[in-house]
Amino acid sequence: MFQGGVAISLPGRHAAMLQVSGSVFPPEELSGAVLPPDLRVAANLVVDAAKAMGLPVRFVARPEVFTHGVLSERLAARLDGVRDHVALCDGTAFRPLPGLRNHLFFYRRGAADACRQMRRLVEVAPELFLGMQSQVNGTLAFRVDGAWHRPPATLLAFAETPRITPASLLPVFLHPSDPEGSAAASVSEEAEEDMPALPEGRLRYVPLTEAILADPHLARLLAERLLGAMMRDEAPLVLQLPLLSAGSGDIAEQIAAVIRGLGSTGVTFPRHVGTSARWATGPLDVAMLRDATILVHPGLDFWRLGRDIWRAAGEIEMVQDGPAGAAFVRLFRDWLGAEVPMRLLHPRRMRDHVTVGSVL
């Protein structure tokens, strides 16, 4: 996978705000910095993988500076022994380092706007990606001179899901016409105190992202499942709140975003709290997920959850719509590398077609 040592570069807009000792710095300097949560987890994933292999790790703050000439030689001298470069990419730019084996890590799979930016970058400058050695947990494909290329995947995973705080479970109030009011009701202390215990049954767990909510077919499927859990006391359903690109990290803000996403499907929700449904503020504890069903979508940055969670699951539902979905399913199977039963879902095909008869 990696040899000799690993250099990791950060996206320019985040690197510019860091207070670090120089353009090449050790990973410890990041622990005191404020970083977007998804970038921090991605950086930790690569650092942990390199350290597990006993390799030294260095961060490069501005890789675009070291493209050629004396600067390139200077960087090579400072990265003595390092042969691999992992570019943490937010979708806006990919900056390979000459003389090193470059690996792309597009870490914002869960952000719909970042996925669009990444697609645009690949369309506009596919040549950038030609010399790429591999892509970390990715399925990027691009076309140059009429030929399709898909660099091999480097599969990195946390053994244990990184957590700073244990997840809280919050009751689900869902009034699509008042997302903020519903969110405020969910996070109020009274609501948490009055919350009944989740009923027995195989837990269904959905780690949400902005990209998942932006998929109208999957959003519809989730809304119908949520309705079932609220109205018919079906198997308990826990929706893990998504990180928002433009959000402050506020839980009420995250709940309101999910309500807006699910509310836009047109599904009508009851005006009472759902006994079988919960919001989760972070990854659930492994003990709670034993034998659970976890839903996975190509818009999920699945590597943020460790293998402990995935291997505890009783079943994994994989959303597979279109050729990109098929590539994702293959990647995820390889990444997981364990015998967990999988079931494929096709939300697009599951939509009822509106006919003249049904309208009349």
Added chain:
Amino acid sequence: MLKGHIDSLTTADFIEGWATDDDRPTLHVEIIASEDGKAAEGRAHLFRPDLADAKLGLGWCAFRLRVQPHANALRRQTLTLRDVETGAVVHVREDCPIRDDLDLPCNTVEEAIASDPTVITSLNQLRGCEQLLAHFVTRRGVGEFVRAAYVYVLNRPVDATALAGYGRMLRTGAITPFGLLSVLADSDEFRSRPRQLASPNGTGFVFRV
């Protein structure tokens, strides 16, 4: 788990090493020489960066103890590092190496502070405490950690805006618990009124649960 190591004797008649136990913040240790008996006694509570990097005793478990009769007399003897409280043998060393050293006098306030194991001279000396800080957050919650961090670094209660803001950042992972301490220690408020911060050995270190 009890762990430790005798590193070396020094020409200034000290013995150096480290000792740590997961269940106790600092250890009281003694060195027993095979011929001369007890050669040194004291606490293993000094900071050493390599121990912090190796995640041993939060980095604050080194010792540097004056030996008697003198280092040269001990170098050919078998030296035993023992935990005074339990009597357990932590490490046995034969042919202990001796390194060049100077017993420097402590003449200035800065030197006195630098040699005080109950305060830190740089926040970087807490880098071995990341797991301890994360444990505090898990056990006591994000809000309690932000409150404790304000009292620890800035010596004042946290205001509502900062509590909400830093709480959100900690919950989402935008900042680590150690990162919050760094941000506060780097603030204009702290720089304008700098103060000594307690080390993990000090009673003012509020993050032990």
